[in-house]
Amino acid sequence: MIQTEDLSKAFGDFVAVDGLNLHVGAGEVLALLGPNGAGKTTTVRLLTSVLRPTRGWATVAGYDVVHQPQKVRANVGVLTEQHGLYARMTGEEYLYFFAELYGLKGNAAHHRVHTLLEQFGLADVARRRIGEYSKGMRQKLALVRALLHAPPVLLLDEPTSAMDPENARIVRETIRELRRANHTIILCTHNLTEAEMLANRIAIIRRGRILFNDTPDALKRHLLGAPVFELRFAQAWEGDLPFLPDGVTLIARGVDWIHLRIENPHQSNPYLLASFAQLNAPLLYFSELPRSLEDAYLRAVSMDLEEAHATS
Numbered sequence: 135m136i137q138t139e140d141l142s143k144a145f146g147d148f149v150a151v152d153g154l155n156l157h158v159g160a161g162e163v164l165a166l167l168g169p170n171g172a173g174k175t176t177t178v179r180l181l182t183s184v185l186r187p188t189r190g191w192a193t194v195a196g197y198d199v200v201h202q203p204q205k206v207r208a209n210v211g212v213l214t215e216q217h218g219l220y221a222r223m224t225g226e227e228y229l230y231f232f233a234e235l236y237g238l239k240g241n242a243a244h245h246r247v248h249t250l251l252e253q254f255g256l257a258d259v260a261r262r263r264i265g266e267y268s269k270g271m272r273q274k275l276a277l278v279r280a281l282l283h284a285p286p287v288l289l290l291d292e293p294t295s296a297m298d299p300e301n302a303r304i305v306r307e308t309i310r311e312l313r314r315a316n317h318t319i320i321l322c323t324h325n326l327t328e329a330e331m332l333a334n335r336i337a338i339i340r341r342g343r344i345l346f347n348d349t350p351d352a353l354k355r356h357l358l359g360a361p362v363f364e365l366r367f368a369q370a371w372e373g374d375l376p377f378l379p380d381g382v383t384l385i386a387r388g389v390d391w392i393h394l395r396i397e398n399p400h401q402s403n404p405y406l407l408a409s410f411a412q413l414n415a416p417l418l419y420f421s422e423l424p425r426s427l428e429d430a431y432l433r434a435v436s437m438d439l440e441e442a443h444a445t446s
């Protein structure tokens with residue numbers, strides 16, 4: 135649904151997006167993560183035909199961003215940081231205005247606008263002028279506008295940055311539903327917890343280049359090494375450890391716990407469990423220590439660029 139090859143954009147001598155190769159299929163959410171100024175918004179602007187690439191190409195919903203901009207816009211819903219809302223219109227007027235631009239009329243427009251206003255808790259303020267809306271309300275209205283024409287592709291730049299926790303949850307739930315309904319979504323965000331909750335792929339961009347593009351689990355393994363497991367005992371246990379097979383390393387040990395780095399849990403864990411049981415260790419539980427996407431991201435952006443390219 136979204137495909138790019140060598141997609142690049144320079145502003146004068148400065149290269150903001152440099153050789154992007156992306157493929158995001160139907161039913162996928164790709165989180166595009168990166169420091170301020172990394173090139174995320176420029177990428178979104180290229181994918182919505184707002185900017186023209188200086189090199190490479192991109193198609194969105196099968197349409198070329200340079201040669202078929204109208205088709206691209208008809209198939210993309212975009213939420214940018216600048217919402218472009220008209221302060222003097224009411225929320226409802228604003229949505230009808232866009233519904234008409236998208237070819238929705240009469241009952242169909244009425245139904246769509248009101249369903250979305252209800253879904254996002256904006257029905258009560260629909261007849262108030264946008265100038266009187268709070269930041270979060272504006273962001274919701276901009277998101278409703280992006281969803282009006284039920285586009286198969288969504289490009290969402292920080293969709294919950296201004297929202298309170300309750301509204302952020304509504305938006306996250308909407309993104310999950312859209313994914314289940316086979317939409318294709320690129321989510322630009324600095325909220326790594328949210329990225330981890332919503333995305334099936336994570337791309338990390340730095341200085342206009344994608345350094346990593348993988349599933350969250352693969353990315354963590356790649357950047358943070360093999361997973362670490364904790365064995366916790368019901369009481370102090372300081373017996374000798376069993377023989378540790380290849381790929382299992384002792385990381386640390388306390389009176390009632392042991393941490394092991396395990397390269398291949400599927401192979402090693404059944405053996406380890408049986409071995410500890412044989413030693414009569416009072417095992418309480420054996421589980422993987424959680425590792426956050428934040429740890430992996432911080433590792434990726436703290437590497438110097440050469441090291442990151444070599445690792446990716």
Ligand SMILES: Nc1ncnc2c1ncn2[C@@H]1O[C@H](COP(=O)(O)OP(=O)(O)OP(=O)(O)O)[C@@H](O)[C@H]1O
Pocket residue numbers: 145148150168169170171172173174175176177
């Ligand atoms: N129209 C422009 N002219 C010149 N430079 C630009 C233009 N638009 C963006 N840039 C530069 O391109 C780089 C990438 O900007 P972009 O807005 O894509 O970053 P971003 O990853 O979205 O950052 P943020 O997380 O802060 O939103 C920045 O250095 C920015 O200054």
